[in-house]
Amino acid sequence: MTEVDSATAPLLDIRDLSVAFAQGTREVLAVDRISFDIRKGETVALVGESGSGKSATALSVMKLLPYPAARHPSGSILFKGTDLLRLKESEIREVRGANITIIFQEPMTSLNPLHTVERQITEVLLLHRRAANGSNRARVIELLSQVGIPDPAARLASYPHQLSGGQRQRVMIAMALANEPDLLIADEPTTALDVTVQAQILKLLKDLQSRLGMAMLFITHDLGIVRKIAERVCVMKEGRIVERGEVERVFTRPEHPYTRELIAAEPKPDPAPPNPAAPVILATGDLKVWFPIRRGVLRRTVGHIKAVDGINIEIRKGETLGVVGESGSGKTTLGLAVLRLISSQGPIVFMGQHLQGLRFKQMRPFRRDMQIVFQDPYGSLSPRMSVSDIIEEGLWVHHPKMPLAERTQRVIQALNDVGLSADSRFRYPHEFSGGQRQRIAVARAIVLEPTFLVLDEPTSALDMLIQSQIVDLLRALQKRRDLTYLFISHDLRVVAALASRLVVMRHGKVVEEGAAADLFARPQTAYTRALFAAAFNLETEGDGAVAQ
Amino acid sequence: MDARASPAVAETKAVAPLGLAVVPESHAIDLSPLGRRRWQNFKANRRGYWSFWLFTVLFVVSLFANFIASDQPFLVQYDGKYYFPALVTYPETAFGGDFETAADYRDPYLQKLIAEKGGYMLWPAIRYSYDTYNRDLPTPAPSKPTWLLTEEQCRPVAEKYGGHACRDLESNWLGTDDQGRDVLARLIYGFRISVLFGLSLTLISSVVGVAAGAVQGYFGGWTDLLFQRFIEIWGSLPELYLLLIISSVLVPGFFVLLGILLLFSWLSLVGFVRAEFLRGRNLEYIQAARALGVSNVVIMFRHLLPNAMVATITFLPFILSSSVTTLTALDFLGLGLPPGSPSLGELLAQAKSNLQAPWLGLTGFFTVAIMLSLLIFVGEAVRDAFDPRKTFG
Numbered sequence: 001m002t003e004v005d006s007a008t009a010p011l012l013d014i015r016d017l018s019v020a021f022a023q024g025t026r027e028v029l030a031v032d033r034i035s036f037d038i039r040k041g042e043t044v045a046l047v048g049e050s051g052s053g054k055s056a057t058a059l060s061v062m063k064l065l066p067y068p069a070a071r072h073p074s075g076s077i078l079f080k081g082t083d084l085l086r087l088k089e090s091e092i093r094e095v096r097g098a099n100i101t102i103i104f105q106e107p108m109t110s111l112n113p114l115h116t117v118e119r120q121i122t123e124v125l126l127l128h129r130r131a132a133n134g135s136n137r138a139r140v141i142e143l144l145s146q147v148g149i150p151d152p153a154a155r156l157a158s159y160p161h162q163l164s165g166g167q168r169q170r171v172m173i174a175m176a177l178a179n180e181p182d183l184l185i186a187d188e189p190t191t192a193l194d195v196t197v198q199a200q201i202l203k204l205l206k207d208l209q210s211r212l213g214m215a216m217l218f219i220t221h222d223l224g225i226v227r228k229i230a231e232r233v234c235v236m237k238e239g240r241i242v243e244r245g246e247v248e249r250v251f252t253r254p255e256h257p258y259t260r261e262l263i264a265a266e267p268k269p270d271p272a273p274p275n276p277a278a279p280v281i282l283a284t285g286d287l288k289v290w291f292p293i294r295r296g297v298l299r300r301t302v303g304h305i306k307a308v309d310g311i312n313i314e315i316r317k318g319e320t321l322g323v324v325g326e327s328g329s330g331k332t333t334l335g336l337a338v339l340r341l342i343s344s345q346g347p348i349v350f351m352g353q354h355l356q357g358l359r360f361k362q363m364r365p366f367r368r369d370m371q372i373v374f375q376d377p378y379g380s381l382s383p384r385m386s387v388s389d390i391i392e393e394g395l396w397v398h399h400p401k402m403p404l405a406e407r408t409q410r411v412i413q414a415l416n417d418v419g420l421s422a423d424s425r426f427r428y429p430h431e432f433s434g435g436q437r438q439r440i441a442v443a444r445a446i447v448l449e450p451t452f453l454v455l456d457e458p459t460s461a462l463d464m465l466i467q468s469q470i471v472d473l474l475r476a477l478q479k480r481r482d483l484t485y486l487f488i489s490h491d492l493r494v495v496a497a498l499a500s501r502l503v504v505m506r507h508g509k510v511v512e513e514g515a516a517a518d519l520f521a522r523p524q525t526a527y528t529r530a531l532f533a534a535a536f537n538l539e540t541e542g543d544g545a546v547a548q
Numbered sequence: 549m550d551a552r553a554s555p556a557v558a559e560t561k562a563v564a565p566l567g568l569a570v571v572p573e574s575h576a577i578d579l580s581p582l583g584r585r586r587w588q589n590f591k592a593n594r595r596g597y598w599s600f601w602l603f604t605v606l607f608v609v610s611l612f613a614n615f616i617a618s619d620q621p622f623l624v625q626y627d628g629k630y631y632f633p634a635l636v637t638y639p640e641t642a643f644g645g646d647f648e649t650a651a652d653y654r655d656p657y658l659q660k661l662i663a664e665k666g667g668y669m670l671w672p673a674i675r676y677s678y679d680t681y682n683r684d685l686p687t688p689a690p691s692k693p694t695w696l697l698t699e700e701q702c703r704p705v706a707e708k709y710g711g712h713a714c715r716d717l718e719s720n721w722l723g724t725d726d727q728g729r730d731v732l733a734r735l736i737y738g739f740r741i742s743v744l745f746g747l748s749l750t751l752i753s754s755v756v757g758v759a760a761g762a763v764q765g766y767f768g769g770w771t772d773l774l775f776q777r778f779i780e781i782w783g784s785l786p787e788l789y790l791l792l793i794i795s796s797v798l799v800p801g802f803f804v805l806l807g808i809l810l811l812f813s814w815l816s817l818v819g820f821v822r823a824e825f826l827r828g829r830n831l832e833y834i835q836a837a838r839a840l841g842v843s844n845v846v847i848m849f850r851h852l853l854p855n856a857m858v859a860t861i862t863f864l865p866f867i868l869s870s871s872v873t874t875l876t877a878l879d880f881l882g883l884g885l886p887p888g889s890p891s892l893g894e895l896l897a898q899a900k901s902n903l904q905a906p907w908l909g910l911t912g913f914f915t916v917a918i919m920l921s922l923l924i925f926v927g928e929a930v931r932d933a934f935d936p937r938k939t940f941g
Contacts, residue, residue: 339839360843367841380832384854393850394840444836 009081010037011215012061012183017075019056019065019239030056032239033074038183043209043216045226045247047262048236049463050434054219057236058185060085061217062102063092079183098128101176103169105188110172111160117144117171118156124178143174148204165327166197170204177208184209185217190225194326195490199534202229221463223262227251228538235259265464267471267497271320272478274500274515278316280349281452281484282338282370287311287346289330289337289508307333308344309508313486317451320478320485322499322516324492324531330508331488335454338486339370351451368398371445375457377437381429387440388425391415394448414447415440417480418473435466439473446477454486459494471497492535496520504528589933596929603922610740617674617733619654626667654680656709675718676730678737678890682720684708689728690898690905694719723907725898731911737890739915745802746871749809750864753871756810757817758860762848764818765825772822779818787812795883805884809874816867817860824856858934865927869920876916892916 019031031053038044046054059065061077063084077084079100084092104110111120121140137156144152147170160168169189176184186205190198206229209216218230226233226247233250235243235258243256254260288311290304307330315321323331337344340355340363348355350366358366371394374380381390391411395402402410412422418439429437438458445453455474459467471494477483489495495502495516502519504512504527512519512528523529533539591597614634615622624631626643633653640651644661651658653669662669676682685691686701694702694717702714709716722731760779764772791808798804828834829852837847878884879893892915899909 336835341835341838364841367839370839372836372839374832374836376832380836382833382851385850393837393842397841397843397846441836444840448840 010078011040011042011080012038012217013078014057014061015076015078017057017060017077018073019053019060020071020073022069022071029073030239031060034234034236034239034241036234036241036244038215038217040182040215041209041213042232043218043230045218045220045230045233046236047220047223047226047233049221049465051238052236053239054221054236055187058102058187058217058219061183061185062096062100063087064096064102094128097124097181098179099181100183100185101179101181102185102187103172103176103189105191111168113160115159116156117158117160117163120171121175121178124175128179139178140174143178144171146177146208147171147174148200149174164197165193166200169193169197169201173201173204173208177212180212181214183215183217185219187219188221191220191222195492196326196530196534196540198225199538199540202538203540205229223251223265223464224538235262262465265468267468267494269496270475271496271498271500271516272318272475274319275316278318281315281317281351282486283312283314283349284338285312285347285349287313287334287337287344287348289333289342289344306330306508308337310346311503311505311508311510313338313503315452315484315486317484318478318482319500320487320498322495322502323486323488323505324490324495324502325505325511326531327490328507329505331490331505332456333508334505335372335456335486335488339372339454341372364397368394368448369450370452370454371448371450372454372456373438373441373445373458375460377434377441377461380441381437383429386426386428387415387432390429390440391425391444391447394444398448410447411443414443417446417477418443433466434462435469438462438466438470442470442473442477446481446483449481450483452484452486454488456488457490460489460491467491467494468497474498492532504531586933589935590929593929593932596925596927596932599922599925600929603919603926606739606919606922607743610736610743613736613740614677616672617676617678617730617736618672619652619675619677619680621653621669621671623670624653624662624667625669626662627665674721674730674733674736676720676733678729678734679888680729680733682718682724682728682730685724685728686714686717689724690726690902690908691720691724691728692905693721693723693907695721696723696907722911723905725895725908726902726905731895731908734890734895735892735911735915738892738895739919741802741885741890742872742875742892742919745806745875746868749806749813749871749875750868752806753810753813753867754817754860754864756814758821758853758856760814761818761821762825762853762856765822766829766844766848766852768826768829772826779815783812783815785812791878792883795878799886800884801886805875805878809871813867813871813874817863820859820863821856824859825852828852828855862927862931862934865923865930869923869927872919872923 014037015035016033017031017035018029018033020027020029034053034057036044046057048054056065056070060072061079061084072085075085079095084095087095115123118137118140121143122136125136125139140156141152144155149155149167149170155163160171163171173189184205189205190201193201202225205216208214216229218226220226230247232245233247234241235250235256237258243250243254243259250259251263254263287308288306289308290306292301293303293305294300295302309330311334313321313334323334325331333342336342338348338350340348340358344356346356350370353366355363355366388408388411391414392407395407395410399407411425415422415425420436420439420443424432424436429440432440438461442458458474459470462470474485475498478485485498487495487498499516502513502516503510504519504525506527512523512525519528520532523532530540590600609616618634620633622632622634624633624643631638631642633651637650639645640647640649640658643651643658644665645651645658653659654675659669682691684705686697686705694714697714699713702717703712706712706714706716711717720730720732722735724730725734760775764775790811794808795805798808825848834847834851837851842850875884876891876893876896879891880897881893882897884893885891892912895908896912896916899905899912902908
């Protein structure tokens, strides 16, 4: 390959590519005749919601799809002039891991839990370079320091479980870089990570790319990331590329209505105003959730994991208290503790009543007024119950004598309130999309007409467009029913859209709190500043303040 | 659990990145899509599917053993009136006999009395019950199947009934055992009692095992810890010796044996159910149910039990076959059902002590082998049906 060639001819040229999956007797077209190219040293982003065919495209470049269930009815993938789709399995193996490498979304499962870091990376080296063992260790250490792992020599013998999520993703990147690939495919590499860690990883990828001069195909559903990292972008919808172009052009002058919709999808900040005169719905005093650490034969308690360590919060009627922080800061534990779903110490006062120490039966009347919506819309609905059974359950508990007609009426009302049709009550959760499932979860919570809702990351598992729909829904419900929310999230853009007041948590303690508008405008502590910088600008700030 | 297993369900369209999309279908409440898929998978295993039907037919047929093999006719017409000996016990005097005792319809004297009044009797296919002694055997018991006898052997008995040859005799299709009882009749009754015993044992031990596993898994902590230790100790008792000792103290009968075997058989499911409940109790929809104020018992039944049922149902055919084997083994050792009851184990024991009569051993062997094979095939098909990975298979 000559200099002239590489300057003009693209490194990867995808032409007219289709991917079809056999499902039983039918065939579903996941990717429909798409074409794009990537030049040397360039970053191209593929964006779209889940199911738009982004990952199927990426995996076909590596030929990692489940063939023969998957096939390519048309198209070619030219990498340096050779058509990868025509290569034999043995030939494509030479390309995989050496010339083209991939980083997956989930750092928890992408590494073999039984291999040390050194062994994982050495394996990649040996497979393609067949180098002598002696030089490998040096190369592994070099790679680890390149990806920003502190004290790499000491980390060689670590197992994946001894690393944090961010460090694991760094090890994955080190493995991907080991053979100096020409093309790196990053398939939502930061989706499973904390915002602060996400910013660090993005910065790392950008640095490495410019230093090593490789091309990158970056797959994401997050437009903020695209803007930060890519030069060109292809917007995918239902297997087709609906718009492509330079990032700046696409963001400033989107041509396709879907792109415009996506860009407009960012949740609008319009929180309920704090109202100091409203009655206090929920207050805690020095709330603690300590998990004992036991050691030795006698299981002596040698210390505690302080998940929630002395928290005072106060929520007034009709307002939204946002709780933010990195993962592991105790946000979710706090939410479960105020609902008394896990045991805690310290008073919890709900509508003037002390909840602490009440037994299961005594708690039940309060449960009607306090409900929760969970993060994962796939895990929070029983797969074996119809939607109507799921929503009705609370009614059976709290109004066991309610006549059938009224019960049905309440279920339909709840479904209508969350924007679902009355017919959907006869169907099962797996027939709904993630966003619709989350609506069902909200319907289950509001059917009892509660006054207080804990929202535990209700939008984190959802696509951008759907996120803003759910946020709008929650806001509309709050207005209509005068609901009070405890909103837990690590996604500050969503929190900004809903929260009237904000609590920033770290290691189980409150770092900072105040009216949301003030806090966003003038964060006081380094930790909060770093959190905000990572969330709003995808930038790292004050390295010492946040987790690695 | 299967629906959740597919990592990404499409947001707007039924196309997911890896083609794992779930296609929405609307349907009535009859069989959930999951249930329908399982039934399809079950049917796809042809061997297991046919084994299931064959076993069901055999079992249902054996339930009507009294109408297939009995020493009492269905219907007697005597002196213009109809009698139903299979349902009502009549004294011999009803047919002009001398005694007040129950009529023995196999008695040539009684048969003659009925025939004289122009009556007739409708017999089942096999005119022996499991405890009918054939007093007129052509050869000493155990006697060969009738179709293996020579004309010479048959003639004396045949002449007694006014015939000449073997075809005039009542057939013992599979011969008789060493007490002159018809093997086929004993086989049908023995099969019935084995399967009934197996089913009851399986059912009761599943209920006990599932309940124990559920409580342990759901409550966890000390409950789980103590219960687990108890099970470890209980499970390490030498089961067979205990069975031998208990069955020598108590008079063994159907229910006593059921009770004794139950002491240990419930252990087999506890582990699976406990694991399912331990996993399930932290799922978000369980948390959601708790937040709704749903009581523990309801959560266990409505939300968690269906998950545990997959493991349970998968194991049921295997537990059933091992229960049948256990009963057969005990009968073989002479520690099982009381003497005289029809039992496959006893048949095998007789075969062992009468090696000169291979029809006993062959019958016993083939019955037990076929029955257990059918159950295992069904078990395999059930396992396939509930295998979440066999989605597109």
